[in-house]
Amino acid sequence: xxxASVTVMxxxxxxxxxxxxxxxxxxxxxxxxIDDVRVGRQIIIxxxxxxxxxxxxxxxxxxxxxxxxxxxxxWSHTLELMQ
Amino acid sequence: xxxASVTVMxxxxxxxxxxxxxxxxxxxxxxxxIDDVRVGRQIIIxxxxxxxxxxxxxxxxxxxxxxxxxxxxxWSHTLELMQ
Numbered sequence: 327x328x329x330a331s332v333t334v335m336x337x338x339x340x341x342x343x344x345x346x347x348x349x350x351x352x353x354x355x356x357x358x359x360i361d362d363v364r365v366g367r368q369i370i371i372x373x374x375x376x377x378x379x380x381x382x383x384x385x386x387x388x389x390x391x392x393x394x395x396x397x398x399x400x401w402s403h404t405l406e407l408m409q
Numbered sequence: 410x411x412x413a414s415v416t417v418m419x420x421x422x423x424x425x426x427x428x429x430x431x432x433x434x435x436x437x438x439x440x441x442x443i444d445d446v447r448v449g450r451q452i453i454i455x456x457x458x459x460x461x462x463x464x465x466x467x468x469x470x471x472x473x474x475x476x477x478x479x480x481x482x483x484w485s486h487t488l489e490l491m492q
Contacts, residue, residue, distance in 0.1 A: 327444065333451050348452065351475050357467060361410065361455040368416050368451040369431065372444040384440060392434050 327408040328373045328381045334394045334401045335366035369393055372408065381405055410491040411456045411464045417477045417484045418449035452476055455491065464488055 336342045342364050349363040371388070373381050385403050394401045419425050425447050432446040454471070456464050468486050477484040 335451065335453070345452075348476070352454075352471060355474055357471060359457040359467075361457050362453075363455070364453045366451040366453070368418065368449040369428075370418070370445075370447045370449070371435075372446070374442040374444050388435060388440060391438055393431070 328375055328378065329406050329408045330371040330373060330381060330385045330403055331406075332369040332371065332385060332389060332393055332401055332403045333366060334369065334389070334399050335364055336398055337400050340398045366399075376407070378405055411458055411461065412489050412491045413454040413456060413464060413468045413486055414489075415452040415454065415468060415472060415476055415484055415486045416449060417452065417472075417482050418447055419481055420483050423481045449482075459490070461488055 336345075344365040345363040348365060349360055352360050352363070371385070373384065375381055375384075382405060385405070389401045389403070390396065419428075427448040428446040431448060432443055435443050435446070454468070456467065458464055458467075465488060468488070472484045472486070473479065
């Protein structure tokens with residue numbers, strides 16, 4: 327079993343209202359030294375396979391086809407074997 | 410400047426309808442070997458400080474007070490120095 331951790335974030339050039347809201351919230355409860363906050367999605371996928379090469383290709387295809395919006399989002403991922 | 414990456418996920422025992430929706434979506438476009446999908450939030454915080462000990466405490470306080478719902482969510486984090 328392979329565990330794929332996919333992180334999808336808005337591209338740097340894209341305004342992130344959710345991150346801005348969190349930044350303001352943190353500021354209002356006393357955290358004054360926050361420069362920037364960005365909020366994205368973390369998607370954990372358990373793939374029933376032990377073939378890392380195939381899983382790698384699958385994850386890329388999943389991101390392109392369903393998990394991320396390539397117009398405004400970028401994504402990264404890691405794979406690890408689950409015991 | 411320190412970059413804190415906070416991952417907030419629903420606890421394992423809590424049903425994750427968003428993860429289930431993604432699993433069904435992946436299944437419907439041909440990914441039949443997916444065992445489970447969980448969806449959480451990734452929050453990237455730029456802290457204007459170079460003191461890792463203090464940043465560590467701040468991040469814990471942020472999670473407890475604003476970023477996570479301790480009733481149903483768990484969180485983890487990493488810190489790294491930004492160039």
